[in-house]
Amino acid sequence: MSESAKYTYAKDLNNLEMLQASFRRQTFGKHVHEGFCIGVIEQGAQAFYHSGEIHVADTNSIILVNADEVHTGNSATDYGWSYKAIYPTAEHFELIGSELSQAGCTPYFNQSVLHDPLLASQLKRLYALIADPQNHATLERQTVYLEVMTLLIQRHNRHHFLSPVTxxxxxxxxxxxxxxxxxxxxxxxxxxxxxxxxxxxxxxxxxxxxxxxxxxxxxxxxxxxxxxxxxxxxxxxxxxxxxxxxxxxxxxxxxxxxxxxxxxxxxxxxxxxx
Known part of the structure; x- marks a missing residue:
């Protein structure tokens, strides 16, 4: 598997960032993202440290990391991994509005790896639309984004807020x-x-x-x-x-x-x- 990484920004989705990548030797040290990391493994498997333990995400599984949470990343196999991921910020989730169970509330996900075939297929659909803006109308892209993010929140949001210090x-x-x-x-x-x-x-x-x-x-x-x-x-x-x-x-x-x-x-x- 060759090493590649491509960043795309969807202007009609409030400049939502997406990464399409294939890695074999790349190792990500401890880092954080300004936005949530919501990714699907397309080939191979990724290992990463998050929330105090090592997780392994294999093909078709979903990676979920909340904004500003420390994590790492490396291949869990000899032949690497390929994936796509989006990085919505709290502001992006505001686009969902009344579809949220608590409007205006930033979601929290307490599972680092999800095995949810329906959500994975819908995320792949969204990634494809973001990657090909010329052949898809803005209305379609925005509608699918709202549907997929709403599905994610309805199925996996946990209304939990961390208070590490007081x-x-x-x-x-x-x-x-x-x-x-x-x-x-x-x-x-x-x-x-x-x-x-x-x-x-x-x-x-x-x-x-x-x-x-x-x-x-x-x-x-x-x-x-x-x-x-x-x-x-x-x-x-x-x-x-x-x-x-x-x-x-x-x-x-x-x-x-x-x-x-x-x-x-x-x-x-x-x-x-x-």
Missing amino acids: GSEHWAIQQIKDYLNANMDQNISLDDLSTLVQLNPHYLVRTFQKATGLPPHAYHVQTRLHQAKALLAHGQPISNVALNTGFTDQSHLNRHFKKAFGVTPGKFQQQARH
Whole structure:
């Protein structure tokens, strides 16, 4: 199985992101997505860490990862895996409106791998429509999107909300996240964060990782990568993107970007702009 990855953005679905990929050697380290990951394995099998354990998704199974949840990814076979996935954000789910059991409520999925043939077939139908916008009307694409997302929520949403930390700890974690997001191009030290929230550095790292699944430095890299992705999609030169998001140079960005998204910044930019 050859290595390939193609990103597509459906403008008529509020710029919904879709990935079509085949991997054999690619290994995704711990990372998060801004949106939910909803994918179907088309060939082979993928292994990934999520929610404290290793899962294996084989052919025709569905991968579900909530937004901002830490996970990994690698092949579970010698010959790799192929899959398609979409990454809807909380805002995308708002399009469903009254079809939700709780309108305006962001769903939560507590299963990492689903075996649901009906939903898998409907997701494949949606992926095909997103991949071929020229031959399918906007109305059809939007209607199928609403139908499939509604089906997913009705069958698998669990009204559950995580509260990993409370009180002053919750405030401290949010302050750190806001600070890292606002200063992604800066070389931030642990002392900077400790001073910001008045917590012992060791306790700060332990609490932050418990709340987010990542230590502060890894979370900072993730914020840089998400911003780099947005800048690349808007056509900014790769060298400028690397500089503006805190990577030491273009090769540093390339290394982290390929590991996180399975494609180089240059290739991603070509796909996102067409």
